[in-house]
Amino acid sequence: MSIVRMSAMFGRTLREAPADADSANHQLLLRSGLIVQLAAGVYSFLPPAWRTLRKIEQIIRDEMENAGSQELRMPAIQPRELWEESGRADSYGPVLFNLKDRRDRTMVLAPTHEESVTDLFRKVVQSYRDLPQSVFQMQTKFRDEPRPRGGLVRVREFIMKDAYTFDVDDDAFQLSYLAMRQAYHNIFDRCGVPVVAVQADSGAIGGKQSEEFIFLTEIGEDNIILCQSCGYAANQERAEFARSDAAGSDGELEEVATPGVATIDDLAAFLDVPASATAKAAFFLVDGDPIFAVIRGDLEVNELKLLTALDGLEIRPLLPEEVEAAGWVAGYASPIGVDPTRVVVDPSIVDGGGLVAGGNKVDVHLRHVTYGRDYTAGVIADIGLAEAGHGCPQCDSALEMQRGIELGHIFKLGTRYADPMDATFLDADGERRTPIMGCYGIGVERLMAAVVQANHDEFGIVWPHAVAPFDVHIVPLGAGDEVAQAVQQVTDALADAGLHVLCDDRDERAGVKFNDADLLGAPLRITIGARGLKDGLVELKPRRASEPSPTPLADAAEAALAAVHASAEV
RNA sequence: CGGGGUGUAGCUCAGCUUGGCAGAGCGCACGGUUUGGGGCCGUGAGGCCGGCGGUUCAAAUCCGCCCACCCCGACCA
Structure with a gap:
């Protein structure tokens, strides 16, 4: 070729x-x-x-x-x-x-x-x-x-x-x-x-x-x-993922003083309840509107799911001053009393029973906040971020990421x-x-x-034959007519057989040529050197092989074709 | 756009803290030696130190602005 x-x-x-x-x-x-x-x-x-x-x-x-x-x-x-x-x-x-x-x-x-x-x-x-x-x-x-x-x-x-x-x-x-x-x-x-x-x-x-x-x-x-x-x-x-069982507890709304407790982790530790017994509020701007998202405390909000649930185009977290302007208290926000058209809740909240949520006042939370009884949302949708360890939505096994x-x-x-x-x-x-x-x-x-990325080693690329830039990389070693003649013979035979051949005819040392051959990663390397030719031999080395195999010069082209076709199977 | 980082020879990087002749290795050119896994010796070419402005007797080095590129986030094949 x-x-x-x-x-x-x-x-x-x-x-x-x-x-x-x-x-x-x-x-x-x-x-x-x-x-x-x-x-x-x-x-x-x-x-x-x-x-x-x-x-x-x-x-x-x-x-x-x-x-x-x-x-x-x-x-x-x-x-x-x-x-x-x-x-x-x-x-x-x-x-x-x-x-x-x-x-x-x-x-x-x-x-x-x-x-x-x-x-x-x-x-x-x-x-x-x-x-x-x-x-x-x-x-x-x-x-x-x-x-x-x-x-x-x-x-x-x-x-x-x-x-x-x-x-x-x-x-x-x-x-x-x-x-x-x-x-x-x-x-x-x-x-x-x-x-x-x-x-x-x-x-x-x-x-x-x-x-x-x-x-x-x-x-x-x-x-x-x-x-x-x-x-x-x-x-x-x-x-998607399966929500673990709810850990909420039912009861009357009840204020509880939580001085300086503004994160879910702190809250759960302070009240000695699991994070899944709390409700987390997260605020976003969706197409210009502030949105109050509610999800169970042990889960995170998936912004893209939220955006999709609202059929929106653009979403970003609300800035602190925008949260304030909306009348929400960061760290202590409560969905109670919020315009339901602004509220989106995850199913983990709907099924969660009474959860600990913000009291909409600094240093105050509420116990037993219950969806449907205490507040409602314009949209109930899966807005949870799936993570490793969550339950598979199909079989409940642990998911990986x-x-x-x-x-x-x-x-x-x-x-x-x-x-x-x-x-x-x-x-x-x-x-x-x-x-x-x-x-x-x-x-x-x-x-x-x-x-x-999928086909390389420490020395270079290991092209799959189907997409390799060259089928065969020929490495002549040593000057002299004998080498030149053998190289010509093998190169022509392979090219005539339809292969794309790269021949390293540079005046470089063996190490340079071998390293470049490994780097460039053609599926097959053929080394033709004066040393081997003394015994009538050349070396064939598939890029994936660790050792070359000596081959009689007369059989080289045929063996190379076979090797190339074999590498095409890989 | 937000956060972080880097710009000095083709490539990898010193030099910047503490201002005072522009450096190394690799690569490149030439000569020699060597010749089966980036060998060795010598000679040489190659720079507007990202750009503009400022401070200073003097700026790669200090200050300001800008630009480019890389990484983390929002976006996609």
Whole structure:
């Protein structure tokens, strides 16, 4: 297929990792000379990295097409009006890169393509006969992230594979969704990255249900809640959990002096009751309104769940002066007497019986505060933050928590975009109907980072063959015609057999070459040196093997092919 | 945007406390030696010490402002 001579390769390896790099994959990608940073969250991809990205793209393309999706291309530059039409100009606002064209029209660099694909649909599809449809693209996305981080994990310009399905109804949608779901498992398998599918919050994309494909790793930025017994898995953002038994006690409302006791821990210790016998108040600003959230003292509030429960767009904790302005006393706040439309309670409160809560006066709490009798809430909803040790919502076993990177996300959009953008079709009865949409994303560079993170050792990258930039790395040692001839013979044979060969023809010492070979991580290394050739031998060493195996020069190419194909099985 | 940190040679970092000629290792170029896991010797190139302003006889060093990048939080593929 092709031969790259290392003396001519664009890019260089580094002995030391740049200080900015934290994670193993980031360090290795930099050290191996695969990527170079231009600005925060903006990277160049040098030839070997680009080869790997193209291989990953090809795997994705392959699986998408197997799942019946058709590749197309949509613009990266879009009129802002499109985003106003869907109602996302504001919710996505800060992340949008804005620019003006020469006619002073505001354009955006697309961070994702739900709007454009919905626009395409309404211009192209009219009849149920055209459905279902499934399309995908691999397109550069631009997001002005609040904080790029972790090398390629979170960047501002990146390639995303995004797919979209359109179905006549929910039942049909389920088939499309499951096909994509399976394709996703296949993609990550083929790239050599273990993933777990977890329930997720759909965030700014919108829609009803979604699943994330998570690579579990300590460098991940998401918290994943897992049950080892039944397999329940969810992002902490939306993970459910079983509340432990209530510890409240019933009785008349009763004031109790609690001087200087302003935290749940202090309160429980002071009164000698478990934290689960108390009620915790937490204050938030949701879309401009102060909200009084109540949850049992041993639990924390999940802000995202609270936001979802209120159907809100934006949430943050209330500032101390805002708490005061709302008439609430931090540390001693009581839900009693608060406008119920401002109050949200967790089920742990409703079922909790009489709990110790604030008295709305400094240094005073109330015993036996009982939901329904003493106060009510406009919203009762699960707003609890699931944590390790909590009960599994399915089987009540103890939950675990691990970090993970989100590599893919698949959503049921329902009619979130088709409705506001008026995308419809005519059904068999001539009725105008709205398609059920799904969307399915994968971050391509992020996937490459995960491949490296999941496949490396102390010496360098250990590429899975399917995405390796080179199939074989040839290391000639020593000058002389004999070596040169043998190298040429093996290199040509492998290239002719369709492999991508990297040949380290540099005038470097053996140690340098071996170290770079380990760093660059091709699946197979072939060492051709004067010493071995005296006995007619070369050495084959799969990157994963600890020791090389001597092989007669005459058999080298064939053995190498076999080894490469064997490594493809891994 | 809030909190923390770092900016000195291509990379890793000293020097800053206590102001006084810009440094080391690696890398790079050249020569020699060596030649199977980043070897050794020598010579050399390479710097607006992130930027602007201030203090001072004198600023990498002290002061102020700004910028960039990294880490922690709010956000996502």
